Amino acid sequence: MSEQIPSYPACPFSGEPPPLPPGPVFRARLPGGDPVWVITGYDEVRTALNHPFLGRDLTTDDPHMGAEAAMAGALRDRTLLLDGPPHAQLRRLAGRPLTPVRVAELRPGIRRLADGLLDDMAEAGPPEDLLARLAFPLPLAVLCALLGVPERDGAAFRQWADRMTAIDAATRDETLAALHTMFTYLTERLEEKRTRPGQDLLSAWLAAQEEDDRLTDNEIVQLAFSVLFAGYESTAAAIGACVYGLLRHPEQLEALRASPELAPNAVRELMRTQLATPYYRVLRARRDFPLAGVTIERGDGVMPLTWAAQRDPGRFPSGDVLDIRRAGAGVADFVFGYGRHACLGAALATTMVEVAVATLVRRFPTLRPAVPLETLAWHTDRFPGGGLRELPVRW
Ligand code: HEM
Numbered sequence: 381m382s383e384q385i386p387s388y389p390a391c392p393f394s395g396e397p398p399p400l401p402p403g404p405v406f407r408a409r410l411p412g413g414d415p416v417w418v419i420t421g422y423d424e425v426r427t428a429l430n431h432p433f434l435g436r437d438l439t440t441d442d443p444h445m446g447a448e449a450a451m452a453g454a455l456r457d458r459t460l461l462l463d464g465p466p467h468a469q470l471r472r473l474a475g476r477p478l479t480p481v482r483v484a485e486l487r488p489g490i491r492r493l494a495d496g497l498l499d500d501m502a503e504a505g506p507p508e509d510l511l512a513r514l515a516f517p518l519p520l521a522v523l524c525a526l527l528g529v530p531e532r533d534g535a536a537f538r539q540w541a542d543r544m545t546a547i548d549a550a551t552r553d554e555t556l557a558a559l560h561t562m563f564t565y566l567t568e569r570l571e572e573k574r575t576r577p578g579q580d581l582l583s584a585w586l587a588a589q590e591e592d593d594r595l596t597d598n599e600i601v602q603l604a605f606s607v608l609f610a611g612y613e614s615t616a617a618a619i620g621a622c623v624y625g626l627l628r629h630p631e632q633l634e635a636l637r638a639s640p641e642l643a644p645n646a647v648r649e650l651m652r653t654q655l656a657t658p659y660y661r662v663l664r665a666r667r668d669f670p671l672a673g674v675t676i677e678r679g680d681g682v683m684p685l686t687w688a689a690q691r692d693p694g695r696f697p698s699g700d701v702l703d704i705r706r707a708g709a710g711v712a713d714f715v716f717g718y719g720r721h722a723c724l725g726a727a728l729a730t731t732m733v734e735v736a737v738a739t740l741v742r743r744f745p746t747l748r749p750a751v752p753l754e755t756l757a758w759h760t761d762r763f764p765g766g767g768l769r770e771l772p773v774r775w
Contacts, residue, residue: 385409388418393656393687394758395628397700400688405672416662416681417674422696424672425689428682430719431671434663435463457598460606463720471724473595474603477584480727486526487731493521494739502743506774507750510740511620515771518736519615522728527604528580529569536565541612562608566601581607611725617767618729619736621654622647624756624771625702626741627749632704636741643738647730648710650737653702655715656687686714744775 388408389401404421419428428434458466460474476482494514501513520538524531543558570582577583585600595603626633636646662681669676676682690713691699710730716723723729740747750772757769 385415387411388416390658393654393658395624395753395756397653397656397687397691398658400691400700401685403688403692405674410659410662410681410683414662414681416683417671417676419672419682419684420688420692421672422689422692422694425684425686425714426718428663428671428684429686429714429717429721431663431669433666433669434676434682435666436461436661436663436721457596457602459599459602460721460724468720469590469593470595470599470603471720473588473590473593474585475724476588477581478724478728483727483731486522486728487735489525490518490522490732490735491739494518494735495743498739498743507772510623510771510773511616511768512770514736514740515616515619515623518619519612519732522732523608523611526581526728527569527607528573528578528582529566533565537562537608537612541609544609562605563601566604567597570597570600570604607725610723611729613767615729615732618651618655618733620768620771622650622733622737623740623773624753624768625650625654626737627747627771627773628753629702632702633741633747636704636737637745640738640742642704643734643741644730645706645709646704647734647737648713648715649702649704649706651715651733652690652696652709652713653700660684660686686717690714744773746775748774750774 385407386409388410390411401418401420404424405417405419407415408418409415419425458470460467460470497514497517501508501510504513516538517534520534521531524534524537540558540562543554544562570586573580573582573586577586582600582604585595585603588595626636632646636642660683662683665676665678665680665682667678671682690696693699695712716726716729756771759767759769
C-alpha cells in the first residue's frame with residue numbers, strides 16, 4: 381500500500397491514564413501491518429459498536445488478537461465470536477442464567493468467598509500481594525462454582541488462560557494446545573452433568589430451551605470456555621485496577637471508607653478511569669458508509685477505542701478525573717462494551733468487583749501500598765492488554 385500511515389501509538393496503561401489520542405477518528409497501522417480507522421469520539425464509538433455495516437471478521441491474523449483468531453478455527457456451530465441471528469439466538473439462550481436477578485442470588489456466596497480469602501490474607505500478615513490473595517482467586521472460585529467444575533482444577537485454568545491471553549505470536553501452537561486441552565476438559569465435565577445435573581451453568585445450559593431451539597454440546601462447551609476466558613482475567617484485572625486507583629488517590633479511598641454505600645458508583649467510576657487497554661477488537665466494514673466525518677470503505681478495519689471514548693470531554697466533563705461520587709457512573713461508559721456483543725457477564729462481574737473492593741475497604745481500614753506505586757510492573761504482553769503483575773499491600 382502506498383498510503384503513508386503512522387504506526388498505531390499503542391500505549392499500555394501503566395498507572396496514569398494514557399493521554400487521549402486525537403479525535404474523533406485517526407488512521408493508523410496495527411502491529412500486524414493492517415491499517416485501521418481508530419475511533420475515539422464518544423458518539424462515534426457508540427455508533428461503531430452497533431453499526432449494521434460493521435461486523436466481526438476473524439479471518440485477519442493481527443498478532444494483538446492473540447488466541448482469538450486461532451480459536452475461530454476450532455469453533456463450530458453458533459458462536460459468540462461472530463455476528464448475525466445465530467449469535468443473537470445463542471446469546472438469548474446463554475444469558476438466561478446470568479441475568480441480574482440470578483446474579484443477585486449469588487451475592488451472599490461471593491461475600492463469603494471474599495471474606496474467607498481476606499481472612500487468610502489477614503492471618504498471613506503484611507505485606508501480601510493483593511492480586512494473588514484476592515483479585516485472581518475470587519473470580520476463579522466464583523466462576524468454577526458457577527460452572528459446576530471443581531475448584532481444585534482452578535490452577536489448570538489459570539495456566540490455560542495464561543497461555544491463551546499471551547500475545548507472543550511464536551506460541552501459537554501452545555495456544556492451540558491449551559485451547560484443545562480446555563475444550564476436552566469441559567466436554568468431560570459436561571458428560572458428568574448430563575447424568576448428574578446440579579445447580580450450575582453447565583446443567584442450566586443443558587436444560588435451556590426456547591421453542592424447539594436448544595444448545596448443542598459444542599455450543600455449551602464453547603460458552604463455558606467463554607465464561608472462563610472472558611470472565612476470569614478481566615475480573616481479576618478489574619479488581620486490581622480498582623484497588624490501585626484507590627491507593628493512588630487516597631482521598632477517594634477515604635471517601636469510600638466513610639461512605640460504603642458509594643461502592644457501586646465507585647467501582648464503575650474506577651473501572652471507567654483505570655481499565656484502559658491499548659486495543660479493542662477490529663471490526664470490518666461490509667460496505668461504504670460515513671462515520672466520524674470520514675468515509676469508511678468496504679473492507680476497511682475499524683477499531684472503536686472505548687477507553688478513550690469513555691473519557692471524551694464532550695460526554696464526561698473532567699473525564700480524566702477519578703471521582704467516585706460522579707453522578708450516574710456506569711450509565712454511559714463502555715466498560716462492558718455496547719450493543720450486540722456487550723458483556724454477557726456484566727452483572728456478575730460488577731458484583732464480584734464491588735464485593736471485593738467493598739469487603740477489602742471495610743476489613744482493612746489502614747490499607748496502603750507496600751511499595752511505591754510508581755515501581756509496580758504492568759503486563760504489556762496480554763490480550764487485550766494491560767493489568768498489574770502484582771500489587772503488594774500493607775495494613
Ligand atoms: C470486570 C470484568 C469484565 C469486563 C471489564 C468485561 C468486558 C467485556 C467487554 C468490553 C465485552 C465486549 C467485547 C466486544 O465488544 O468485543 C465483553 C464480552 C463478553 N463478556 Fe465480559 N467482561 C468482564 C467479565 C465477564 C464475566 C465475569 C463473564 C462471564 C460470566 C463475561 C462474559 C462475557 C462474554 C460471554 C462476552 C461475549 C458476548 C458476545 O460476544 O455476545 N465477562 N466483556
